[in-house]
Amino acid sequence: MAPTVDTSSASTARLDLTKMRKIALASVIGTTVEWYDLFVFGTASALVFNKIFFPSFDPIVGTMLAFGTFASAYIARMLGAIIFGHFGDRLGRKSMLLVSLLTMGAATFAIGLLPDYNSIGIMAPLLLLFLRVIQGLALGGEWGGAVLMTVEHAPPSRRGFYGSLVQVGVPAGTLIANVAFLIVASTVSTEALYSWGWRIPFLASVLLVTVGIYIRLNIEETPSFQAVKTAGAKAKMPFAALMAKYWKQVVLGGVATLSTGSTFTLLVASGVSYGKKELGHSESLMLWVVLASCILGLFLIPFFGKLSDKFGRKPIIFAGVAAEALLAFPMFWLMDTKSVALLFVAYLAMMTAFCANYGPIATFLAELFGSKVRYSGLSVAYMLSGLLGSAATPFVTTWLLGMTGQSSSIAWYIMAAAGLSLVALFLLTETRYGNIDAVDEAPAEAATETAAAK
Numbered sequence: 001m002a003p004t005v006d007t008s009s010a011s012t013a014r015l016d017l018t019k020m021r022k023i024a025l026a027s028v029i030g031t032t033v034e035w036y037d038l039f040v041f042g043t044a045s046a047l048v049f050n051k052i053f054f055p056s057f058d059p060i061v062g063t064m065l066a067f068g069t070f071a072s073a074y075i076a077r078m079l080g081a082i083i084f085g086h087f088g089d090r091l092g093r094k095s096m097l098l099v100s101l102l103t104m105g106a107a108t109f110a111i112g113l114l115p116d117y118n119s120i121g122i123m124a125p126l127l128l129l130f131l132r133v134i135q136g137l138a139l140g141g142e143w144g145g146a147v148l149m150t151v152e153h154a155p156p157s158r159r160g161f162y163g164s165l166v167q168v169g170v171p172a173g174t175l176i177a178n179v180a181f182l183i184v185a186s187t188v189s190t191e192a193l194y195s196w197g198w199r200i201p202f203l204a205s206v207l208l209v210t211v212g213i214y215i216r217l218n219i220e221e222t223p224s225f226q227a228v229k230t231a232g233a234k235a236k237m238p239f240a241a242l243m244a245k246y247w248k249q250v251v252l253g254g255v256a257t258l259s260t261g262s263t264f265t266l267l268v269a270s271g272v273s274y275g276k277k278e279l280g281h282s283e284s285l286m287l288w289v290v291l292a293s294c295i296l297g298l299f300l301i302p303f304f305g306k307l308s309d310k311f312g313r314k315p316i317i318f319a320g321v322a323a324e325a326l327l328a329f330p331m332f333w334l335m336d337t338k339s340v341a342l343l344f345v346a347y348l349a350m351m352t353a354f355c356a357n358y359g360p361i362a363t364f365l366a367e368l369f370g371s372k373v374r375y376s377g378l379s380v381a382y383m384l385s386g387l388l389g390s391a392a393t394p395f396v397t398t399w400l401l402g403m404t405g406q407s408s409s410i411a412w413y414i415m416a417a418a419g420l421s422l423v424a425l426f427l428l429t430e431t432r433y434g435n436i437d438a439v440d441e442a443p444a445e446a447a448t449e450t451a452a453a454k
Contacts (some may be wrong), residue, residue, distance in 0.1 A: 080140020
């Protein structure tokens with residue numbers, strides 16, 4: 001008689017893997033759309049907005065104002081993190097993801113319809129600022145929810161990997177944004193680009209939003225939130241509960257993540273502006289450099305996320321931040337040679353360091369907080385890092401370059417941001433061993449005992 005084989009466990013494993021892949025795909029596509037919307041604005045700020053919406057100002061001042069509008073979204077992101085975090089911890093992750101995606105898509109599409117400064121004067125930059133704030137509010141709720149949909153569903157041994165897949169949305173969104181601008185810039189005249197060509201990448205976002213919403217309608221709520229709901233343990237005021245118990249994790253988590261924002265914004269916004277205006281490179285070349293860097297990021301971010309499952313979150317992140325600091329000066333030395341080949345080397349090297357930092361950081365931040373306030377904690381900590389890093393970098397680097405005329409001033413800024421992140425990271429606890437489904441306990445608090453037991 002042939003032996004009986006129990007296939008129920010294998011079938012369940014396959015079903016769980018299929019479900020996990022579907023959830024991961026939904027999160028990646030959603031965050032890709034959100035980051036596309038955000039970074040298409042950043043690319044436009046570096047290339048065209050200073051002439052379209054701020055034409056009456058000195059070129060350096062116009063660029064700073066364009067980047068200032070770019071930065072305004074980061075203040076709104078913090079407010080969005082608090083608002084969406086509140087409802088995400090009270091009502092669930094899924095509903096907030098749908099609302100945030102719709103909001104972002106509507107604001108981006110509306111930017112593509114805005115009249116320029118020559119048509120309606122000061123109202124043009126004011127409307128641009130308003131829509132940028134709406135974008136920020138939406139992203140403040142999007143990222144945290146997308147991370148939790150993957151991390152809270154993922155097997156404990158693969159949380160770092162699945163959390164890093166959400167991070168792929170950043171280079172993927174930037175990649176699509178730059179491809180859109182590259183196609184437009186290479187197929188229309190400069191006059192047409194400033195007249196109507198720049199609008200196409202913004203209007204095209206409606207297609208990406210439609211795909212993202214369709215996929216997200218078919219995913220389930222996370223086990224962690226379901227456990228909180230079943231236990232009747234929802235926080236009445238999640239942000240207040242968060243700051244009462246986890247304020248140190250919020251502050252240190254935000255500072256620890258600071259260098260990811262400053263480094264990536266250097267690559268996709270400040271670096272593009274510097275390469276074009278100071279080194280004389282064409283817009284198309286700078287877009288190609290960013291494009292190559294983002295393609296590399298698509299592979300390296302999940303690679304480093306997977307490494308964090310094996311070696312821990314902190315060692316991988318620490319190595320990435322340290323590498324960012326060490327590469328700050330060499331990056332500009334290579335760029336300042338004006339060699340196209342060395343320009344690519346500089347960008348790809350810094351992107352590698354960024355990926356080691358950025359791949360595990362989403363899971364690391366999520367694991368710092370208990371499930372009752374995790375949406376709020378994760379979102380506020382990450383948006384704090386954006387406010388400190390991403391928002392300030394284009395404005396500060398433009399100002400430093402205008403004051404000193406030396407690229408070394410930017411390198412010192414990147415090193416300072418990395419140094420602050422290293423100190424904050426050192427003060428935080430390793431989170432890999434925590435139980436994120438515990439309703440009343442923070443994973444980071446449980447991690448020390450679990451690690452010691454091992």
